[in-house]
Structure formats: structure tokens, C-alpha cells
Amino acid sequence: MNAEPCTYVIFGATGNLSRIKLMPALYHLDVAERLPEGTRIVAIGRRPWDQQKWLEEAKDMVQAKAKDDFDDTVFQRFSERLHYHQGDISQAQCYATLAETLGKKEFSQNIAFYLSISPADFGPVMSMLSDNHLFTEDSGWRRVIIEKPFGYDLDSAQALQRRISHYLHEEQVYRIDHYLGKGMVQNVLVFRFANVMLEPLWNRNYIDHIQITHSESIGIDSRGDYYNSAGALRDMLQSHLLQLLTLVTMEPPVSMDAESLRDEKVKVLKSIRPIPKEAVHAQAFRGQYAKGHINGEKVNGYLEETNIPPNSTTETYASMKLYIDNWRWRGVPIYMRTGKRMAQAQSTISICFRHPPLQFFRDTNVQCMNPNWVLLGIQPEECIRIEMTVKEPGLEMNTRTSSLDASFRNSDEKAIDAYEDLLLDVLKGDRSLFLRFDEVEHAWRIVDPILQTWAIERDFIATYPAGSWGPEDSRLFDKESQFWRSSLTPECK
Ligand code: BG6
Numbered sequence: 001m002n003a004e005p006c007t008y009v010i011f012g013a014t015g016n017l018s019r020i021k022l023m024p025a026l027y028h029l030d031v032a033e034r035l036p037e038g039t040r041i042v043a044i045g046r047r048p049w050d051q052q053k054w055l056e057e058a059k060d061m062v063q064a065k066a067k068d069d070f071d072d073t074v075f076q077r078f079s080e081r082l083h084y085h086q087g088d089i090s091q092a093q094c095y096a097t098l099a100e101t102l103g104k105k106e107f108s109q110n111i112a113f114y115l116s117i118s119p120a121d122f123g124p125v126m127s128m129l130s131d132n133h134l135f136t137e138d139s140g141w142r143r144v145i146i147e148k149p150f151g152y153d154l155d156s157a158q159a160l161q162r163r164i165s166h167y168l169h170e171e172q173v174y175r176i177d178h179y180l181g182k183g184m185v186q187n188v189l190v191f192r193f194a195n196v197m198l199e200p201l202w203n204r205n206y207i208d209h210i211q212i213t214h215s216e217s218i219g220i221d222s223r224g225d226y227y228n229s230a231g232a233l234r235d236m237l238q239s240h241l242l243q244l245l246t247l248v249t250m251e252p253p254v255s256m257d258a259e260s261l262r263d264e265k266v267k268v269l270k271s272i273r274p275i276p277k278e279a280v281h282a283q284a285f286r287g288q289y290a291k292g293h294i295n296g297e298k299v300n301g302y303l304e305e306t307n308i309p310p311n312s313t314t315e316t317y318a319s320m321k322l323y324i325d326n327w328r329w330r331g332v333p334i335y336m337r338t339g340k341r342m343a344q345a346q347s348t349i350s351i352c353f354r355h356p357p358l359q360f361f362r363d364t365n366v367q368c369m370n371p372n373w374v375l376l377g378i379q380p381e382e383c384i385r386i387e388m389t390v391k392e393p394g395l396e397m398n399t400r401t402s403s404l405d406a407s408f409r410n411s412d413e414k415a416i417d418a419y420e421d422l423l424l425d426v427l428k429g430d431r432s433l434f435l436r437f438d439e440v441e442h443a444w445r446i447v448d449p450i451l452q453t454w455a456i457e458r459d460f461i462a463t464y465p466a467g468s469w470g471p472e473d474s475r476l477f478d479k480e481s482q483f484w485r486s487s488l489t490p491e492c493k
Contacts, residue, residue: 003427005038005108009098011089011125012116013043014057017147021178022116023058024065025419030078031071034424038108042083042101044094054084089117089125099132109140112174112426116147123163130167137172143426145174148239149230150435153451154444161437174426175435179240181418181425184382184408186433188247188349189256191376191384198374199252201353203328208371209478210248211335211350211485212241215342217294219466220316224307232318233286233454236338238447242269244378245334246439248349249324258432262439269442271326280453283322285462285473286315289341292466299341299466313454313461316340317470320450321478333478341466343486347378350485364397370490375403377488382408387490401490 008026010018029035043054058079063070085101087094102111113129115122126144129135135142146164151157164173179185192198201207214236220227227235246265253260275283291301302308302316317339324334353372361369369389377383384406392398409415425433462471469486477483485491 003034003036003424004110005036006110006112006427007040007042007102007107008112008114008423009042009044009085009102010114010116011044011121012114013084014045014047015116017116018043019061020065021417021419022114022423023061025417025423027062027066027075027078028417028420029424030081031069031074032420035081036427039427040081040083040107042085042098042107044085044087044089044098046086046088048086049084051082051084055079055082058082089121089128092128092131095128095132095134099134102134110142110427111140112143112145114145119149119151119160122146122160126164126167135167135172141172141429142168143172143174143429144168145176145426147176149234150175150239150440151444152229152234154441154448157440157444161441170437171431173434173437174431175437175440176422177239177243177435178418178422179243179378180433180435181420181422182378183416183418183421184376184378185244185247187382187384187408188244188376192248193252204330204332206353207332208352208354209333209335209482210245211352212244212248212337212348213350213484213486214241214338214347215344215469215486216338216340217342217345217467219289219299219341220302220305220308222306224305227316228308228312228314231286231314231454232316232338232340233284233320233447233450237318237320237336238443241336241338242443242446243435243439244347244349245322245336248351248376249329249334251328256432258430258434258436261432262436266436266438266442268324268326269439269446271324271329272442272446273323273325274445275320275322275449277449277453280450283476284318284320284450285471285476286319286454287317287339287462287464287471287473288312288314289316289339289466290463292341292468294341294467301463301466302341313458315454315461317342317464319470319473319476320447321476322446333482335476335482335484337470337473337484339464339470343467343469346380346488348485348488349376349378351375352482352485355481361397366397366399369399370401373485375485375488381488383488384408385488403490 151160246268250264250268253264288302319337322334351374355371373387375385386404387401389399390402392400464471
């Protein structure tokens with residue numbers, strides 16, 4: 001697919017996402033000469049800045065991320081693409097002047113609107129764009145990129161979808177989940193479907209259980225307002241972690257095209273056994289960080305963070321167990337967890353194979369052997385590891401775990417931020433790494449019973465010290481031999 005010139009219109013251009021992700025990603029695409037000739041970027045902001053001030057701000061945003069790779073000459077070229085549109089997005093006036101600007105011949109009529117704004121503003125902004133005929137595709141395509149959260153629960157997501165489909169047809173909507181833009185996440189598909197050795201083993205006959213962990217050592221920074229109304233289950237599990245789950249467990253799609261890929265992901269989500277309300281406590285767990293230490297430094301507990309009510313029971317840690325009721329996965333538990341202020345920052349998918357019979361080793365020193373694990377390190381270490389049991393050198397029959405490693409990137413290969421890939425896909429019209437509404441809808445169906453139960457149980461929440469691996473939730477595990485795997489190096493239990 002070729003990328004066509006386009007005008008990127010960024011709502012919320014002076015905000016955090018634009019600062020740390022969008023502007024640096026667009027700059028890097030320019031460095032890589034992937035922005036087609038004629039591509040322009042229109043930043044919408046309320047601040048009374050002129051073009052000069054915006055260029056200075058944009059330079060700061062890009063420089064902060066590019067660091068030593070910053071190149072003045074490329075930035076000069078990049079800055080010629082930039083245009084600041086001052087306006088209040090809640091006012092009709094902002095859209096009338098925007099329509100006038102975008103109508104000028106220097107702007108491509110292929111227009112992508114990036115809504116990096118509060119979800120409450122999605123509807124009104126779309127309505128005013130529509131009133132000004134900015135979604136009409138007479139002289140070029142019009143696409144809208146929507147950041148998460150897509151709704152707050154199933155009902156609100158459906159309501160938002162009804163509103164969106166009033167203004168746009170599905171081909172115009174790009175629901176972003178930035179995890180799908182991560183190189184290692186895409187590598188999960190290549191690993192599974194481009195290598196023949198594992199596919200015969202990738203099922204309930206050989207796999208004991210699957211774990212997905214996303215832990216962060218950071219807290220909630222200045223996002224108290226948003227986070228306290230969301231919590232870890234909505235913020236990470238319903239979106240990013242369930243997406244990872246679909247990629248690890250789906251059937252091979254017939255091709256990489258958007259619909260085939262998303263059809264298979266939806267089938268997995270639909271096959272997940274619903275959690276009845278009375279099973280919520282057996283299948284889900286929540287916790288909140290208390291004060292503790294991160295890298296030797298004392299840090300506050302969640303309740304002491306800015307904008308957090310002192311009696312909040314919002315979870316900063318959430319874990320759950322799911323079962324996929326299909327032929328491939330029936331009976332294999334999937335454990336997922338995520339948390340802020342945990343011991344280490346990492347995202348890993350860990351697949352634990354069944355234990356081999358020990359009969360062969362009777363009458364030897366071998367008492368216990370680790371099962372085989374396949375570890376997919378998403379970040380910060382991007383790798384694929386297959387752990388095997390091997391003999392220890394020496395006169396005795398002893399074993400140890402050794403791992404076959406395939407790192408995702410050689411040291412001379414650059415990391416590409418997820419947003420670079422996704423912003424380029426919007427120009428190409430490739431929606432395979434964006435969510436279709438039914439994916440979002442089924443993901444909400446899975447977590448809704450947990451959210452509803454937690455919403456009424458507001459008297460108590462377990463806590464964990466900042467800098468730990470979270471609260472004690474081993475009751476989720478089906479067997480005593482199962483435990484959270486927190487390391488990419490062999491662990492013996
Ligand atoms: C965002 C969440 O979607 O993903 C954040 O809102 C979280 O709370 C972030 O920190 C994690 O993304 P990444 O790419 O840093 O792993």
C-alpha cells in the first residue's frame with residue numbers, strides 16, 4: 001500500500017500525547033523520508049500562540065525525544081509542514097476557520113483528524129466537524145483516529161459507536177491501540193505463523209497455561225483525574241492486554257489484510273468464557289499501591305498522589321484468569337496481570353508447557369525439572385526465548401535450564417516507536433493494526449462483570465508496597481505448580 005500525501009489535523013496538539021508521542025513520531029517519519037511530499041500537520045490548540053511560538057514548542061517536543069539524533073536540517077524541512085490553528089474546540093467558530101484553512105490549496109484534501117482529546121469531547125467535536133462538511137470525501141479521503149479509552153464500559157462504548165457511525169462509515173474510523181504498533185507485538189504473529197515447529201504444539205495438548213504481565217515502576221504521574229475514574233482493569237487489561245491475548249491464541253488468519261486478521265481476533269474474544277458475577281472473586285483480583293521504594297527512593301502511596309480522593313478504592317493492580325472455550329484452548333488457563341509502581345517495568349507473554357514425565361530419571365539425582373517455557377519479551381527487552389532442560393556437564397546426572405534466544409533487534413538496528421508505524425498506516429489506509437468496533441465491544445463484555453462487582457464493593461481494597469510484585473493473588477492459579485513468572489531468565493520453583 002502506498003502512502004498518499006495528507007493533512008494531519010491534531011486535536012490536543014499541545015497535550016501530553018502529542019508532546020511525547022505524536023510529534024516525535026511524525027518527525028521520525030520525516031527523517032526516514034516516509035512522509036509523502038505535500039504532507040502537512042495542522043495543530044489545534046487553545047493557547048494564544050503564533051506560528052513562531054508553535055515551531056519553538058514543536059522543536060522542544062521533537063528534541064526531547066530525538067536527543068542526539070536531532071538534526072537541524074531535517075527539522076527545518078519538518079517545520080515547513082507545520083501549521084498552528086488557534087481555537088477553542090468547544091466553539092463552532094474554531095471549525096469554521098479550520099474549514100477555511102483546510103480549503104486552501106497548500107493543504108492536501110486527504111485529511112486525517114487525530115482526536116487526542118478527552119473522550120467526553122469526541123461526540124461534540126465530530127458533530128462540529130461534520131457540520132462544517134469536513135468529513136465529506138468529495139475531493140479526498142477523510143479519516144478519524146480515536147485514542148482510547150473507547151467508552152467506559154459496554155454501554156458507553158456502544159453509545160459512542162452509535163454517535164460515531166452517525167457521522168462516519170467504518171472505513172473512516174481508526175481506533176488506536178498503540179500496543180499493536182509495537183515491533184515485538186507484530187513479531188508475535190511472525191513467530192507463530194512463519195515458523196512451522198511450534199504450531200503443532202500451540203494448543204491444549206502441550207500448553208499448561210499462558211501468562212501475560214505488564215508491570216510498570218512509574219505511578220500515575222499527573223494523570224490522577226483520569227486514572228482514578230479508570231483503574232488498571234480499564235486502562236490496560238481491557239485494551240492492550242486482551243489484544244496481546246488475541247494475537248497469541250488466535251487461529252492463523254487467511255491473510256494479513258485487516259478484515260481477516262480482525263475476524264480471527266474477534267473469534268477469540270467471543271470464545272472467552274463469560275465470568276459470572278459469583279465467580280468474579282475467584283477469577284479477578286485488584287490491589288492499590290501503598291507507599292514504598294522504587295530504585296531505592298521513597299515514593300508515595302496511591303492515596304497520597306495528586307487529585308486522588310483519600311478514600312479511593314480504584315485499583316492500580318488488576319489480575320484475572322480467563323478460559324477460551326474453543327477446540328485449541330479448552331481448559332488452558334490464561335492469567336493476566338498489570339500494575340503501576342511494581343518492582344520492574346516489563347511486558348512479557350510467558351507460555352508454560354506441560355511437564356514431561358519424570359519416569360525416565362528415576363534413581364538419578366534429578367528431583368525436579370522445570371517445564372519448557374516460551375517467553376516473548378515485549379519491552380523493555382524485545383526477545384523470544386525458548387527454555388529447555390539440558391544435562392549439566394559432569395559425572396552426575398543433573399539437569400539445568402538453558403534458553404535459546406532470538407533477540408528482536410540487533411544492536412545497530414533502531415527502535416521504532418509504535419506511533420510511527422500506526423501514523424504511517426493511517427496514510428496508507430491500512431486498518432489491520434487498528435481495532436474494529438466488535439473487538440472493543442467483546443473486550444468490554446469480558447471485563448464488565450468484574451467492573452460491576454468492583455464498583456459496588458467500595459469498602460476495601462488490598463494494598464501492596466510500591467516496588468513489590470503486587471498483592472498476594474495466588475488464589476487465581478488452578479494448580480500449585482503455577483506461579484507468576486516475573487523474569488526472562490530461568491526460574492526454578
Ligand atoms: C496507556 C495507559 O494506554 O499505556 C498508561 O493509559 C500506560 O497508563 C501505557 O502507562 C503503557 O504503554 P507503554 O507503551 O508505555 O507500555
